[in-house]
Amino acid sequence: MLTVLLSILMFSQGLSMDSRGTSFITAFPENIAVYYKKTVNLLKITTLHPNTTVNVTYMANGTVNTTECIKNGTILTVYWNKNVEEYQFVSSNKSFRITSDKNVTVLSVSGWEGRFQSHVVQPEQHLGTVYQVPALNYTKIAASFSLVMTSVRFLPFRLMIINAVDRNNSVTIEQVDERGQSQADRITLDPYKLFQIEINGTVREIKASEKVAVLLTHPCFDRIDCSCNMVVNQLKPPVFDKIPATFLVPSYFNAKQLLVTTNQSCSVCLYSNCISVQNSTDIVPLFGNIINTSSLISTTVHVSLRLISPGLILDLIPTSMFSGCYLLGFSSPSSSSRALVIANTSSTNGVRINDQPLNSNIRWSVMNGSEYSWALVEAQKIGTIWHPTSKIGVYMIERLDFDSIYGSPAMAINMDPDGNGCLVTPEIFVLGKDEMSWFMSRKYCLENAYQLARIVANNTVNKVVLNMTLQKPTEGWIGLRRGLYTTDWYWKNEDNFPSTVNFTYWQRGQPEKPEKGLCASVSLDPRKEFKWQSAPCCSKKKPVCYGTTKYLTYSDTVKL
Numbered sequence: 001m002l003t004v005l006l007s008i009l010m011f012s013q014g015l016s017m018d019s020r021g022t023s024f025i026t027a028f029p030e031n032i033a034v035y036y037k038k039t040v041n042l043l044k045i046t047t048l049h050p051n052t053t054v055n056v057t058y059m060a061n062g063t064v065n066t067t068e069c070i071k072n073g074t075i076l077t078v079y080w081n082k083n084v085e086e087y088q089f090v091s092s093n094k095s096f097r098i099t100s101d102k103n104v105t106v107l108s109v110s111g112w113e114g115r116f117q118s119h120v121v122q123p124e125q126h127l128g129t130v131y132q133v134p135a136l137n138y139t140k141i142a143a144s145f146s147l148v149m150t151s152v153r154f155l156p157f158r159l160m161i162i163n164a165v166d167r168n169n170s171v172t173i174e175q176v177d178e179r180g181q182s183q184a185d186r187i188t189l190d191p192y193k194l195f196q197i198e199i200n201g202t203v204r205e206i207k208a209s210e211k212v213a214v215l216l217t218h219p220c221f222d223r224i225d226c227s228c229n230m231v232v233n234q235l236k237p238p239v240f241d242k243i244p245a246t247f248l249v250p251s252y253f254n255a256k257q258l259l260v261t262t263n264q265s266c267s268v269c270l271y272s273n274c275i276s277v278q279n280s281t282d283i284v285p286l287f288g289n290i291i292n293t294s295s296l297i298s299t300t301v302h303v304s305l306r307l308i309s310p311g312l313i314l315d316l317i318p319t320s321m322f323s324g325c326y327l328l329g330f331s332s333p334s335s336s337s338r339a340l341v342i343a344n345t346s347s348t349n350g351v352r353i354n355d356q357p358l359n360s361n362i363r364w365s366v367m368n369g370s371e372y373s374w375a376l377v378e379a380q381k382i383g384t385i386w387h388p389t390s391k392i393g394v395y396m397i398e399r400l401d402f403d404s405i406y407g408s409p410a411m412a413i414n415m416d417p418d419g420n421g422c423l424v425t426p427e428i429f430v431l432g433k434d435e436m437s438w439f440m441s442r443k444y445c446l447e448n449a450y451q452l453a454r455i456v457a458n459n460t461v462n463k464v465v466l467n468m469t470l471q472k473p474t475e476g477w478i479g480l481r482r483g484l485y486t487t488d489w490y491w492k493n494e495d496n497f498p499s500t501v502n503f504t505y506w507q508r509g510q511p512e513k514p515e516k517g518l519c520a521s522v523s524l525d526p527r528k529e530f531k532w533q534s535a536p537c538c539s540k541k542k543p544v545c546y547g548t549t550k551y552l553t554y555s556d557t558v559k560l
């Protein structure tokens, strides 16, 4: 039983792409070089709910920035200078904690002279204690780009291991050398401290006693002749399942190498051309030349796939983790920022940006052998991209100079598509503790940021019931009542929802004559099937409060 539970837990943990959370930890790696002073580092935090308090703490000196955001959809940008970058291979306290009282998303951005690298900071619930490390040998990868390089840049890749908990954390770094000999190094991280190491292809696994965040980075990844940019990529804990996965690679990504990270052996196929990969992590030479065409890659188990090309390490989103809604956040809104959208070919016209359909001149390219198409969408400073009925994949792309790109998956706000946009709060029903009159019940619900329950369809009955059956059987007030003069039933809504009554669920013989009561109550007794009856408004019952669904909805923003 325990094993089953454990594997279910691991399974569900690894499978969520949802970027929302209330606790995050991250750090800024070195950008280009310690002596390039002009770099900027920033955290872009987007609130999803009204009245959100956000704390950003720099652990090195305990500086706390507390900001209260009244409005949902506010972007807080907290700037830091070069000094917060960690370039040394030591235990360090240059980490940043972001905590909030309601869900937010966090984007980390490092910039240098108009080039920006951003990545989504994973919320604490997506962090793990075990990470498979991609076998990255910089010398080998850089050599394969056939670029003219300066020797100074033959630096190894780096890993930043950040303790995510307020306790000591014992971390084991497992390596396998060229002769297949394994070796384990142990370090202890103090609360929220980080440790940076260099990797050259020999480090295979990080194991910690408590949760850690792991950033894969290189300060100066060769891009074009004699030029480079920093890369950052947050590793995700492995998913232990045997479910095949499909990855779509738009031609736009210009991939040079494919990196597979897995803890089990599997096949990796480009269409029907397969190769087998061992349980460790491997660079898979690209099958022939997929550079100019879009490709479909399938694997027999769940793996992490990264595309590598000069200046870029990009996580691919498996189709099983496509989401209904994403948030975009660009550091430099300009003609160089784009969203790359992958959608079902038959429903590309459903894709929405903010509250609008996509511009009709968007060109969709069908991806051979799959039911998907991709398109580049001109990006706005901030916005949502969503689909009302099907899941889509979205990457944020920044064009650096000389036609190279930098990118990462966009921030997923909700995995499930919703007809009205990006759902951040589903509807909820909450039963008040004390019995009171209908009028006091209405006040009680309003004071708790709810309104009296509105039950307008059969499936709503089931939702109310879901949350009430744990309570002792009783009776509760709902927002249905009679007009004083007309005696017609109507819903007393606090929003602009129509008050007409199109669905009723009366007990047999109900409602009674108006003299017997102008208000309606619901029986919270399973034996009475949760049906309604009329009742005098001054009688005492428990309030059944209702919170409507809430969405993140940017209206069509001005392009910048």
Ligand SMILES: *[C@@H]1O[C@H](CO)[C@@H](O)[C@H](O)[C@H]1NC(C)=O
Residues within 6 Å of the ligand: 018, 019, 020, 021, 103, 123, 424, 425
């Ligand atoms: C916060 O986000 C998580 C997903 O990361 C979601 O499961 C949860 O319901 C959200 N909480 C609230 C109160 O919206």
Ligand SMILES: *[C@@H]1O[C@H](CO)[C@@H](O)[C@H](O)[C@H]1NC(C)=O
Residues within 6 Å of the ligand: 050, 051, 070, 449
């Ligand atoms: C947010 O806080 C303000 C001031 O405390 C309050 O007036 C407002 O009703 C709150 N809004 C929500 C949606 O809770």
Ligand SMILES: *[C@@H]1O[C@H](CO)[C@@H](O)[C@H](O)[C@H]1NC(C)=O
Residues within 6 Å of the ligand: 058, 061, 063, 080, 081, 083, 084
């Ligand atoms: C903490 O460090 C940051 C970044 O170096 C700096 O901006 C800030 O002034 C420092 N705060 C204190 C209290 O020293």
Ligand SMILES: *[C@@H]1O[C@H](CO)[C@@H](O)[C@H](O)[C@H]1NC(C)=O
Residues within 6 Å of the ligand: 065, 066, 067, 076, 077, 078, 079
């Ligand atoms: C805290 O962050 C907010 C949002 O970016 C900024 O306006 C404010 O100046 C910061 N406060 C401090 C003390 O750094």
Ligand SMILES: *[C@@H]1O[C@H](CO)[C@@H](O)[C@H](O)[C@H]1NC(C)=O
Residues within 6 Å of the ligand: 053, 054, 055, 064, 066, 099, 100, 101
């Ligand atoms: C923010 O920090 C203050 C103390 O500086 C603390 O009282 C508060 O609980 C923190 N809030 C969140 C959301 O972390």
Ligand SMILES: *[C@@H]1O[C@H](CO)[C@@H](O)[C@H](O)[C@H]1NC(C)=O
Residues within 6 Å of the ligand: 137, 138, 139, 140, 178, 200, 201, 202
């Ligand atoms: C990295 O690649 C270079 C060149 O291919 C090779 O000489 C070196 O041994 C490799 N390093 C490791 C640790 O495998």
Ligand SMILES: *[C@@H]1O[C@H](CO)[C@@H](O)[C@H](O)[C@H]1NC(C)=O
Residues within 6 Å of the ligand: 198, 199, 200, 201, 202
């Ligand atoms: C790779 O790194 C490990 C640990 O940092 C080191 O022991 C090993 O000698 C390195 N190998 C090469 C070929 O540089």
Ligand SMILES: *[C@@H]1O[C@H](CO)[C@@H](O)[C@H](O)[C@H]1NC(C)=O
Residues within 6 Å of the ligand: 204, 205, 263, 264, 279, 280
């Ligand atoms: C890979 O498989 C071998 C043999 O099947 C096993 O000894 C080794 O521990 C595995 N390595 C990882 C990283 O799972």
Ligand SMILES: *[C@@H]1O[C@H](CO)[C@@H](O)[C@H](O)[C@H]1NC(C)=O
Residues within 6 Å of the ligand: 427, 428, 429, 430, 431, 466, 467
């Ligand atoms: C059930 O009630 C609790 C509070 O008692 C609330 O937090 C939760 O969101 C409700 N669930 C649903 C599905 O309405």
Ligand SMILES: *[C@@H]1O[C@H](CO)[C@@H](O)[C@H](O)[C@H]1NC(C)=O
Residues within 6 Å of the ligand: 458, 459, 461, 462
């Ligand atoms: C809702 O409708 C379905 C089918 O129309 C029916 O089986 C079910 O009993 C109804 N539920 C309620 C609570 O009325």
Ligand SMILES: *[C@@H]1O[C@H](CO)[C@@H](O)[C@H](O)[C@H]1NC(C)=O
Residues within 6 Å of the ligand: 456, 498, 499, 500, 501, 502
């Ligand atoms: C109820 O039905 C009327 C007429 O069909 C319609 O105009 C109204 O929008 C419906 N109300 C709701 C809440 O669905």
Ligand SMILES: *[C@@H]1O[C@H](CO)[C@@H](O)[C@H](O)[C@H]1NC(C)=O
Residues within 6 Å of the ligand: 072, 073, 549, 550, 551, 552, 553, 554
């Ligand atoms: C904030 O929430 C309200 C209520 O759900 C919604 O109407 C509004 O569009 C939201 N604002 C943004 C910017 O998402």
